[in-house]
Amino acid sequence: MKYDVIIIGAGPGGIFAAYELMEHRPELKVAVFEAGHPLEKRHCPIDGEKVKSCISCKSCSIMSGFGGAGAFSDGKYNITNDFGGTLHEYIGKKRAMELMHYVDGINLAFGGEGTKLYTTAGTKFKTICIQNDLHLLDASVRHLGTDINYIVLQNLYNHLKDKVEFFFDTPVETVKRLEEGYEVVLKNETHTCDKCIVSVGRIGSKWMERVCKELEIPTKSNRVDIGVRVELPAQVFNHLTDELYESKIVYRTEKYGDRVRTFCMNPKGAVVSENTNGIITVNGHSYEDPAKQTENTNFALLVAKHFSEPFKDSNGYGESIARLSNMLGGGVIVQRFGDLIRGRRSTPSRIEESFITPTLSATPGDLSLVLPKRILDGIIDMIYALDKVAPGTANEDTLLYGVEVKFYNMEVEVDENLQSIYKDLYIIGDGSGITHSLSHASASGVHVARKIAGV
Numbered sequence: 001m002k003y004d005v006i007i008i009g010a011g012p013g014g015i016f017a018a019y020e021l022m023e024h025r026p027e028l029k030v031a032v033f034e035a036g037h038p039l040e041k042r043h044c045p046i047d048g049e050k051v052k053s054c055i056s057c058k059s060c061s062i063m064s065g066f067g068g069a070g071a072f073s074d075g076k077y078n079i080t081n082d083f084g085g086t087l088h089e090y091i092g093k094k095r096a097m098e099l100m101h102y103v104d105g106i107n108l109a110f111g112g113e114g115t116k117l118y119t120t121a122g123t124k125f126k127t128i129c130i131q132n133d134l135h136l137l138d139a140s141v142r143h144l145g146t147d148i149n150y151i152v153l154q155n156l157y158n159h160l161k162d163k164v165e166f167f168f169d170t171p172v173e174t175v176k177r178l179e180e181g182y183e184v185v186l187k188n189e190t191h192t193c194d195k196c197i198v199s200v201g202r203i204g205s206k207w208m209e210r211v212c213k214e215l216e217i218p219t220k221s222n223r224v225d226i227g228v229r230v231e232l233p234a235q236v237f238n239h240l241t242d243e244l245y246e247s248k249i250v251y252r253t254e255k256y257g258d259r260v261r262t263f264c265m266n267p268k269g270a271v272v273s274e275n276t277n278g279i280i281t282v283n284g285h286s287y288e289d290p291a292k293q294t295e296n297t298n299f300a301l302l303v304a305k306h307f308s309e310p311f312k313d314s315n316g317y318g319e320s321i322a323r324l325s326n327m328l329g330g331g332v333i334v335q336r337f338g339d340l341i342r343g344r345r346s347t348p349s350r351i352e353e354s355f356i357t358p359t360l361s362a363t364p365g366d367l368s369l370v371l372p373k374r375i376l377d378g379i380i381d382m383i384y385a386l387d388k389v390a391p392g393t394a395n396e397d398t399l400l401y402g403v404e405v406k407f408y409n410m411e412v413e414v415d416e417n418l419q420s421i422y423k424d425l426y427i428i429g430d431g432s433g434i435t436h437s438l439s440h441a442s443a444s445g446v447h448v449a450r451k452i453a454g455v
């Protein structure tokens with residue numbers, strides 16, 4: 001089949017590209033190929049009872065399918081250039097903010113109305129943080145929550161399904177250049193298009209790497225963030241989360257000068273495991289619906305690791321550490337902060353006797369056998385620093401789940417239109433290495449669609 005535009009991947013980047021194309025050029029013949037399932041068929045089998053940990057499904061419903069990695073995410077749309085990607089470096093700060101606000105407007109129109117927009121503007125916590133050598137980053141956060149995020153996606157799908165051709169459970173094997181346009185190769189057939197938008201997200205990182213090699217598109221990669229997910233009673237962070245919902249706090253360690261940051265804060269949320277290319281790591285989310293909320297708050301503490309020549313495989317480094325935790329714990333490891341500090345492993349009975357009920361069934365163990373000293377020292381320092389602005393963070397029973405790894409896709413060389421070195425081949429969203437968040441990925445989709453539509 002010949003299409004005007006083929007979009008690879010139906011995550012936020014791909015969805016918003018399709019949406020915006022149809023807003024401006026409804027006559028275009030557009031197809032979206034998605035490796036994962038349709039939204040209603042996405043289901044992670046982990047139920048905490050029969051299936052306690054990741055069974056490595058062929059297509060991971062947490063990471064793949066309509067809605068992408070974003071579908072069961074907490075739906076925190078951070079409207080900021082301070083974190084979540086470097087889209088602004090390509091398209092300019094003003095345009096990036098405009099597009100993120102535009103995406104916010106669509107989310108509201110498609111089911112997100114009534115959700116809260118939190119902001120750091122004018123908060124007293126900025127001063128309190130600085131007084132304790134911590135730095136609160138600026139942002140506005142629209143919290144849709146996992147439940148409302150799902151409804152917005154459902155509505156967007158219903159809006160698009162008769163305008164755009166969606167193919168689910170249809171992984172694209174590769175993309176080839178033709179004299180005019182591109183050939184998109186599936187298992188048993190091929191399709192051609194004039195313009196191709198690649199939006200394969202984090203789960204598509206290895207695929208992206210291979211396709212860039214095949215097409216000789218330049219890439220670079222040198223960063224990975226490694227750490228743990230912290231879970232504690234919601235009261236400890238209430239004063240911050242009630243006002244800001246998500247606080248992005250950065251600390252620079254005294255000894256190594258490494259940056260440690262809080263990431264993906266989920267008030268009254270749940271810790272979950274995720275499977276990226278067979279490696280099980282930890283993540284978290286929360287619901288807007290009070291009935292689904294828990295008594296715990298979770299967030300990640302990540303140490304940024306930048307490598308210099310000659311080492312190039314930063315993701316490989318992160319993967320090796322995650323594999324080590326999988327080897328020792330069969331999946332995610334959980335340890336009480338008190339046990340970590342005492343240099344002993346957590347055991348099932350120590351976890352059971354503690355005052356916090358874990359929201360993820362993980363293997364009690366010893367994170368000091370997994371994380372390099374430099375990273376572990378950074379995390380411990382940060383926990384003590386946070387204890388000054390949120391007393392209770394460094395309590396004995398605070399749970400640390402490991403490991404959380406934030407893999408950065410290698411950065412693909414694109415121009416200000418997010419067009420690769422080849423005309424009409426666009427690389428957007430997390431797959432491009434430029435965005436790492438819902439709002440930046442969605443905005444990148446809108447940006448490219450407008451370029452293609454000529455508006």
Ligand SMILES: Cc1cc2nc3c(=O)[nH]c(=O)nc-3n(C[C@H](O)[C@H](O)[C@H](O)COP(=O)(O)OP(=O)(O)OC[C@H]3O[C@@H](n4cnc5c(N)ncnc54)[C@H](O)[C@@H]3O)c2cc1C
Binds near residue numbers: 010068207431
């Ligand atoms: C549990 C969890 C919670 C999160 N919470 C938040 C949050 O609260 N706020 C936030 O800003 N970010 C959050 N994130 C990150 C956010 O989900 C991503 O930044 C965002 O989804 C990126 O969008 P994308 O479209 O670039 O890629 P993705 O959402 O990853 O979508 C890419 C899609 O492409 C498909 N694909 C890959 N390869 C192929 C192929 N070869 N052929 C066909 N299809 C393919 C995949 O199946 C996938 O569906 C979370 C992530 C996870 C996993």
